[in-house]
Amino acid sequence: MTVYFAPSALTEAVAYKKANPATKIIAGGTDLLVKFYEELDSLAGLMDISRLAELKVVRTGEEVFIGAGVTHEEIADHPWLQENVALLCQGAAEVGGPQIRNRGTLGGNLANASPAADLAAPLIALGATVELAGAQPAALPLEDFFTGPGQTKLQPDQIITGVKFARPGANQGGAYLKLGKRKAMAIATASVAVLVTLEKGCLADLCICLGSVAPVPRRAKKTEDILRGQKLSSLDLGPALVQLQAEISPIDDIRGTAQYRRQGAEVIFRRALLQAINNLGVEVNG
Amino acid sequence: MSQGYIGKRVKKVDALDKVLGKPLYSVDLHQEGMLYLKVLRAPHPHALIKRVDVSKARALPGVVKVITEADVPWLKTYGLIFKDQEVLVKEKSRYLGDRVAVVAAEDEKTARQAIKLIEVDYEPLEIITDPLRAMEPQAPKIHETNQAAFEHPYNTGNVLAVDHLVKGDVEKGFAEADHIFENTFRTQHVDHVALEPEAGMAEYDAETDTYTLWAPCQWTHDIQTDVAKVLGIKVDQLKIVQPEAMGGAFGRREDISVHIILPLMAKLTGRPVKWVMTRHETMIMMTKRTPMTFKLKTGVKNDGSITAWQSEVIGDTGAYASTGASIVHQAMYVSTGPYNVANVKGVSYTVYTNNTYTGAMRGFGATEAAFAYDRQMDCIARDMGWDPAEFRLKNAYRVGSRTGNNQLLTTSVGTVDTILTAREHFGTKGTPSAPHKKRGVGLATIMFGCGYGEGFPDHSIAQVQVTDEGRILLRSAAADVGQGVKTIMVQIAADVLHLPPELIDLAVNDTATTKNAGSTSATRQTIFSGNAVKLAAENLLGKIYHRAYQELGRAYPELSLAEGDVILHGTTKQMTLGELAQIARAKGEPLAAEGCYFPRTDINYENAQGEVVYLTFTFNTQYVEVEVDTETGQVDVLRVVAAPDVGVAINPAGVEGQSEGGVAMGMGMALMEDQVFKEGITLNPDLATYLVPTALDVPEIKTVIVESGDSCGPYGAKGIGEPAMIPTAPAILNAIEDAVGIRLYDLPATPEKVLAALKAKAAEGGK
């Protein structure tokens, strides 16, 4: 017998999870129901968090908060987010199809910890922290949250409540690109999010995060180092592209060979970088 | 002459009910007290089964019955042509889908748990995945007792069939040629991806010793006879009821899936039983499109005429024969496409492996062959500097042409028209949407022989009657798998009988009350059941007029039929059809009639030559525009123009529907669909990893119907089901070559393959 429980307040949910650590959280169910297809009865219990109003909040402003229960469709369609963090909306719009986007949530996408998760790379590029409720509220950089495919630092008594990040400045631009085998309902073969900061004609700062080319969504920090400070007028991508290859470790699987992932990651990284810069109204070639 | 319902966009007769969710599919069926079945499949693709222990499963509460081969040793083997398949395997498994045990339990969950409690000891054997390995003399034999032992160089016991075609003198033809072109093309395992998985329900009545089975069938009567043979019962002890609706077929529901085990378990348990396969099960165990390798050699003169064509085809039928051997030889027979060649030589080998077994799938060999011949034609055109369309026009069949099987084409040959029509409506290609993208145009022209052909007895019987209420009851076993044959039959009956389609009802489709209509395959139902209904309705019309003459005392032309009334001209006298039917029945001559269409075909299997090898041919040309991303290898299909020659379109909306679905299916085969095996194990047995095109991938499809008329089908119609998809894959690969100059020989053209070819080409250019 699987016990089903649907708390109506976050405090209730936290207390229940503490008392029943083996209980699985279910939000949209788009990962969980697939994973436990024909085996739902093997679960000790399900705690349905879809009624928690606290998790459905989107707070805009200098500091942005998006609740764990917000769906992909809500993110993709959010006018303020589109205006200010287009790369995140691009990521959300890339998830599955309309049905999946209407059910699947941000919290589920992060907790499921797929290396291909379409929200992970843009949020890491935005420098987001993930907020957790539990015995003690906690927060940690999303970049450090993932520990392996399907694995995170989430403790059995914790619930993801949402993500927080600073609103990008006027001189910051971003882009998210995904390589898939078809135009919808495709898990990424490779994906990349880029956030750039431009100052005085220079690439003053940037953050690059790649998906599906390592066991976890992976920052390419040394590639960032090579590009940081470069003049836009003489942007030289060559060494950065070489470095990028050293920072990823794709595998062969049914969605693509490691070799193709490497080739694809390089192409979409270059395109995303140029797009992020172009989005600020600056024309560059690379 | 048509009376008004032919060539019209008559609404599908089952459309409204389907939209309202009314008809029951097999997965919806339910009976009080029914049990659920689950099957344990082989743990290894090729292994000796040493021990099976079901004791723990039997002991699980809720389990009603567990059987293995040892419990039912009397069952016969089955198969569509060769009876090479065991219901439950005895000594060895030949692929991963082989059944080892069946469980019947009170609920699905218990059945699933019971399956996990069954222990199997097995001794692995070499897994043969490559047909070339299977053909080696020292390779282990997958079927110890191969029923088709042929005299040929590859006679190892794994070669199921070897077939030949000889037309003219191929050596003489090559000697006359100025250029010789040799290429090898390969096609892949493709799943039908019918939305509805294999499923059904059965019950057994001990008092009468009879069985009832509800399960989708493309041909109810043929499955009925096969199942009866396996169970050792008489045909009329088993009634098969076609469910109200079927969630797709595409050839696969010609094969037995749930049809033996359901009635067997109903009898052994004494309870109704239901079985629904999981997607995973249907992907690893049910038939697939037969992968083939085509070695083609073509001789061409400087003026572009083809003098000789040689084809060698090797097809991987997988662990069992199903219709594999017929599919592979048909692929070889038609491997010159709709192009004139005086001298042809072909040989085909159908080979067993430990891969999932293969069978009929939209095209039955013609789809695979078209990929090879239309790529070959395109390569030749490009190498000789011909415009690809002009090269096809130069060689295309016309009235008076003879096919590879030496059949003289006397009528309804629309090849040239389909090319000209598609070209005209296609126009020209657009400009690329980005600097790293390139556009290309490709076309392919195909033909498809309708009906089983090759001398196979092929017929359909239909019955119509006027009811006392004055409605028409139409009985046919023709399976509507979604393609719309029900609507076609109603249109034809309405047309002949001068009645609105709303007055015509279709009887329940079961083996007890309908007669054989043959299979919904071979693009034959419009021709066969269409003709049968037309003949039946014409017979009925004669009976109506005769009865009216007797009752009203006047003869044609003073009588007429309108909207269900018999009207005597020049008077106010009239009678309803219902009144007439009641009188006729009372007088012992009911207003009921039957029609049967049973044409003849022939072939000499020594050389595959014949006079009427296939009844008639559908032609189809498609033009495709693609955009290739030269950095990622991704291919976007931007638009498709299809110009099928269907003789006469009985329902243009139906033709368009088939054409659009066919293009989408062809796109999947061209670009992404591929069942990937590693050592006999399917790596992508689900729809998250086995990808088919989505609504976003499929572009605008424009279908321009060509009507060359004068075919043997009703009103001159031909079929469209299979030929709708056949040109798509070669047209797309031809378009890719046009866009970026890479020559791909294998399906599917994934981004990886395209990119690898682009890099290889760049490396060559750099040298």
Ligand SMILES: Cc1cc2nc3c(=O)[nH]c(=O)nc-3n(C[C@H](O)[C@H](O)[C@H](O)COP(=O)(O)OP(=O)(O)OC[C@H]3O[C@@H](n4cnc5c(N)ncnc54)[C@H](O)[C@@H]3O)c2cc1C
């Ligand atoms: C057909 C299909 C296509 C898909 N396509 C994509 C795609 O293109 N890109 C993509 O990234 N994903 C895709 N997915 C995966 C999935 O839809 C997303 O990951 C989605 O965001 C998961 O959210 P959910 O609310 O449905 O999670 P659920 O399935 O409810 O939960 C997933 C996991 O997260 C845990 N969890 C959920 N919420 C919380 C929380 N607040 N705190 C702690 N743990 C929690 C659950 O316990 C479970 O382990 C696809 C899925 C399907 C079925």
